[in-house]
Amino acid sequence: MRRTRARTPAELVGADPEPEFRLTFDGRPIRGLPGQTIAAALWSAGILTWRTTRVHGRPRGAFCGIGACYDCLATVNGRPNQRACLLPAEPGDIITTQEGDGHAALEG
Amino acid sequence: MPHSKDDRRTPETGCAAIAVVGAGPAGLAAAVTAADHGLDVVLLDAAAAPGGQYYRSPAVGLGANRPEALHHHWRAFAELSARLAAHRDTGAIRHLTGHQVWTVERTGGGDWILHAVTGGGEEAHTAVRARRMLLATGAHERQLPFPGWTLPGVVSAAGAQAMLKSGLVLPGRRIVVAGSGPLLQAVALSLTRAGARVPALVEAAGYGAYARAPGVLAANPGKAAEAARFGAGLAGARVRVLTHRAVTEVHGDERVEAVTVSRVDRRWRPVAGTGRRIACDALAVGHGLVPQLELAVAAGCGTRPGPDGTHAVTLDEQLRTTVPGVWAAGETGGIGGVELALSEGELAALSIIREVRGGVRRQEARRAVALRRSRHRLRAFATLMGTVHRPGAGWSEWLGGDTEVCRCEEVTAGRIRTACEELGAGDARTVKLLTRAGMGWCQGRTCGFAVRELAAAHGTGQDPGGPERRPLACPVKLSTLADLAEPG
Numbered sequence: 001m002r003r004t005r006a007r008t009p010a011e012l013v014g015a016d017p018e019p020e021f022r023l024t025f026d027g028r029p030i031r032g033l034p035g036q037t038i039a040a041a042l043w044s045a046g047i048l049t050w051r052t053t054r055v056h057g058r059p060r061g062a063f064c065g066i067g068a069c070y071d072c073l074a075t076v077n078g079r080p081n082q083r084a085c086l087l088p089a090e091p092g093d094i095i096t097t098q099e100g101d102g103h104a105a106l107e108g
Numbered sequence: 109m110p111h112s113k114d115d116r117r118t119p120e121t122g123c124a125a126i127a128v129v130g131a132g133p134a135g136l137a138a139a140v141t142a143a144d145h146g147l148d149v150v151l152l153d154a155a156a157a158p159g160g161q162y163y164r165s166p167a168v169g170l171g172a173n174r175p176e177a178l179h180h181h182w183r184a185f186a187e188l189s190a191r192l193a194a195h196r197d198t199g200a201i202r203h204l205t206g207h208q209v210w211t212v213e214r215t216g217g218g219d220w221i222l223h224a225v226t227g228g229g230e231e232a233h234t235a236v237r238a239r240r241m242l243l244a245t246g247a248h249e250r251q252l253p254f255p256g257w258t259l260p261g262v263v264s265a266a267g268a269q270a271m272l273k274s275g276l277v278l279p280g281r282r283i284v285v286a287g288s289g290p291l292l293q294a295v296a297l298s299l300t301r302a303g304a305r306v307p308a309l310v311e312a313a314g315y316g317a318y319a320r321a322p323g324v325l326a327a328n329p330g331k332a333a334e335a336a337r338f339g340a341g342l343a344g345a346r347v348r349v350l351t352h353r354a355v356t357e358v359h360g361d362e363r364v365e366a367v368t369v370s371r372v373d374r375r376w377r378p379v380a381g382t383g384r385r386i387a388c389d390a391l392a393v394g395h396g397l398v399p400q401l402e403l404a405v406a407a408g409c410g411t412r413p414g415p416d417g418t419h420a421v422t423l424d425e426q427l428r429t430t431v432p433g434v435w436a437a438g439e440t441g442g443i444g445g446v447e448l449a450l451s452e453g454e455l456a457a458l459s460i461i462r463e464v465r466g467g468v469r470r471q472e473a474r475r476a477v478a479l480r481r482s483r484h485r486l487r488a489f490a491t492l493m494g495t496v497h498r499p500g501a502g503w504s505e506w507l508g509g510d511t512e513v514c515r516c517e518e519v520t521a522g523r524i525r526t527a528c529e530e531l532g533a534g535d536a537r538t539v540k541l542l543t544r545a546g547m548g549w550c551q552g553r554t555c556g557f558a559v560r561e562l563a564a565a566h567g568t569g570q571d572p573g574g575p576e577r578r579p580l581a582c583p584v585k586l587s588t589l590a591d592l593a594e595p596g
Contacts, residue, residue, distance in 0.1 A: 005345065009276035009302040013166060014173035033276075035167020046233040048279065048363055055518040059362060061260045062279075063515070063554075065267025066161055067154075068248045070549035071515060076493025086270070088167070 004104040021091035025050065038095060039065070039072050050074045050084065054100040075102050124150040124202070126460055127222050127238035129209050131404060132160020133185070133446050134438025135244030137453030140191040145461045145472075150236050151192075151201055154208040154226055158192055159185060160246055161266065162446050164273040176204035178273050178298055181446050183391050204236070210581045212241065212407050218433065220407075223592060225584055233588045240433045240463075242456055243404050243421070244449075247397035247439035250418070250557050251515045252287075253521070254506050256358025257393070258365075265295045265394035278304050280390030284367050285347075285567040286355045288497040289396040290445075293338040299392070300345035303343060307386055309342060310369050312376050312395075312503070314351045317496040328489045330447075338437075356383060356506045358391060367391055370506070377502030396497050397443045398557065402581035407434050411575050414442050416494030417557065419575035425480065426459040427452060435460060444490035448483065455479040499557075504565055513562070514555040516548020524562050534567030536560040536576075 006012035018034040024045060032041040039062040043052060049059040051073050061084045063071040071085040077094050080102025084095075128139045131153035139151045159165060163185045166172040166581040176182035195201040214220055222239045225233045249266040256262070263271075263279050267288060271277050282305045285296040296309045315335070318325060338582055342349055350369060356378050357368040371382035399420045401411060410430035420442035427435050436447035437456040448464040458476045462468045468476070507513070509522030527533040527542040536559045537551075539545055545559050546552030552559065556576050 005301050005303075007303045009178075009272055009278065012172075012177050012302050013170075013175055013276065014177075015166065015276060016171035016173060017170045018171060034169025036170070036275045036277075040271060040277045043271065043275070043277040043279060053518055058258060058518075059260050060258065060515075062263060062271065063267060064249065065270040068250065068550060069264070069515065069554045073549075085267075101317045 023089055023091065023093040023095065025095045026097055032089040032091070032093070036089050038074060038076060038082070038087050038089050038093065041089045042095070049097075050095065051098045052100065057100075063067065073102070074098050113261065122237070123219055124148050124236070124238040125464065126150075126238055126240045126242060127152065127220060128242045128244060129153075129222065130160060130244035130246055130438075131155070131158040131203070131205075132244060132246050132438065132449065133162055133188075133340055134246075134440075134449035134453035134456075135160070136185075136188045136192060137243070137450045138242050138244060138435075138437055139201055139203075139453075139455040140188055140195060141454045142460060143195040144191070145457070146200075147457075147461065147464065149195075149201045150238060151203045151237065152207045152222060153203070153205060153207050156205050158189060158203070159206075161270060161559050162449075164270055164388055166274060166276055170276055172276070175302070180294070181450075184446075184450055208582050209403060210584050210588075211579070212403050214407070214433075220433065225582070225588060230590065231415035231585050233584070233591065237298075240435070240460055241407070242460065243401040243407075243409075243429075243434065243436040244438045244453060245440050247399050247443060248553055249291075249394040250396045250398045251393070251554050252395050252503055253511055253555070253558050254355060254357070255508050255511045256360070258512050258515055259358050259360050259364055260362065261360065261364030261390045262358055263390065263392055264496045265392040266397075268390075268392040269295045269298055272298055272302055276302075278302060279392070280364070280388065281305060282307060282388045283390040283392055284308050284310065284355065284369075284386055284388045285392045286367070286369075287394040287396075288499065289394065290335075290338075290396070290493065291394060293335075293342065295392055295394075296347050297338060297341045297345065300342075300347060306345065306347045307388060308348045308369065310353050310355055311349065312353045312354045312499070313370055313497050315496075318492060321492045322490045324488045327485045331489055354378065354506065355391060355393065356505070359385070364388060364390055365450075369466050372500070372503065375502035376500030376501065379507045395499055396494075397439060398553075399439050399441070399443065400581075401440065401575045402430065402578045404436060405577060406574060406579065406581070407431050409434055409436070413573070414494055415491050415498060416443060417498045418443065426462075427456040428459065442487070442490060443494065444486055448486040448490060451479050451482045451486065455483060492537070499561070501561070501565065504558075504562055513558050513567075514543075514545035514548065514552075516550055516554070517544040517546075519543045519545040519555075521562065525566050528563055528566035532567075533563060536563050539563045539567075546576075549583065552576055562566060
């Protein structure tokens with residue numbers, strides 16, 4: 001590991017990413033980079049919460065970051081229960097806060 | 109980083125000499141060693157690129173020119189990746205990326221069938237057949253609950269590291285790192301190098317405990333040098349290292365605003381009146397790692413409890429499990445780190461080669477002797493590490509009655525105590541049946557250790573022991589299960 005200290009992760013690894021794209025979170029446009037997961041795109045926009053729990057309606061977002069804990073479930077393009085920490089972000093993705101098990105919105 | 113687009117195949121009718129599950133350090137080392145010696149290998153891994161959790165690297169589209177800036181032991185990985193790419197080109201290794209193996213079964217003829225799901229939203233499934241199986245399934249992080257740990261901004265330490273390594277993102281700008289174990293030092297250092305401020309590294313144990321085993325330290329000078337490098341790195345980044353302390357509360361309304369750090373005694377009991385508030389916008393927390401044993405348990409492999417309080421696969425000197433035809437390497441056989449995983453992967457492959465050929469050449473035998481020697485040395489260090497950082501029994505005293513223990517089912521410590529003290533639950537399974545703790549999406553991966561410890565502390569019954577049983581290594585659709593039941 002290099003002994004350098006950078007201002008951002010991208011600077012640390014000398015990132016030269018492919019062109020960014022737009023996606024939306026609850027209607028708000030955010031930026032994504034090719035290869036980033038949905039959770040990474042949300043974190044880089046400063047968003048830590050994209051689900052409310054089934055019982056107490058408490059806010060949750062990514063926790064384990066490796067697909068094991070299922071805390072980061074999100075509704076992506078209308079499909080609920082997607083693990084945001086594993087699913088790659090795609091241009092135009094529509095992410096919405098998942099309420100509970102995410103099925104009420106579908107039936108509604 | 110080598111990638112292939114065309115290796116998502118339909119169910120295979122061929123039978124590989126060996127199936128390796130997991131393309132982390134152990135699985136990679138095993139796969140390339142076996143292929144070097146002419147064995148026909150199929151390597152299955154859930155990720156899109158090799159490396160496992162340890163060697164996670166930025167997605168190709170992020171164009172990282174210096175991915176090694178986020179890594180230790182990068183040279184070993186670069187070398188293994190190059191060998192993997194060469195073997196993929198010749199067809200010696202069939203590398204199935206994006207394949208999560210969810211169960212394994214043995215055929216009447218003694219072959220193994222590995223069932224995997226592929227794809228993201230649109231789940232598809234496939235099966236692979238092999239004469240032998242090597243499990244290098246790695247680990248996930250162990251968590252202990254504490255008041256406020258479900259607040260957004262509290263993330264697993266390994267998770268913060270994984271999100272940084274793969275997505276080049278941080279959960280905040282001022283991040284406290286807390287819990288126990290050597291991983292915390294690596295995480296704190298990575299976060300500071302990537303631009304975050306880490307005001308404190310909070311370690312519940314004390315590093316002085318390592319000195320109780322001077323022989324083990326003397327045999328592992330590399331580990332001592334690594335610790336010194338971490339110490340210097342943390343000091344250079346102005347990270348205060350607070351030992352014998354734990355985060356006992358997280359403050360904030362919708363997200364983390366501060367944490368309270370309290371002194372803990374040798375049993376990890378918080379000492380009243382010692383709490384100090386540290387302002388931060390994120391907390392990265394973890395208490396060591398837990399081997400992922402679902403597939404080993406499904407195959408019938410014996411397990412044993414380790415000094416760190418987790419269960420691991422029982423292995424002999426040849427890295428054979430108790431089931432003929434099944435080997436394991438790396439964290440699956442007990443948490444021990446990357447160097448150990450690299451040695452064990454290679455050693456397991458040599459053991460398989462020996463069995464397939466009925467012997468090995470002198471050069472390979474010599475290599476196996478050297479690898480076994482490093483394995484003994486590193487395993488001794490792992491035992492020491494596991495003992496030093498094993499959570500003390502007093503940790504549960506920092507829980508409030510309303511602290512959630514099971515994040516999926518939102519089950520509080522109070523309900524678990526009631527189940528034990530009033531309803532007579534004495535083991536994690538009974539607690540689960542009474543409260544749903546551990547019954548959610550993650551199948552107890554996150555709360556399992558804590559629930560077991562609480563049941564042992566408050567309950568009166570006998571814990572049946574053994575690892576947690578999860579017949580499916582990951583959630584699969586009912587249609588996938590139904591297809592499995594159909595013959596042919």
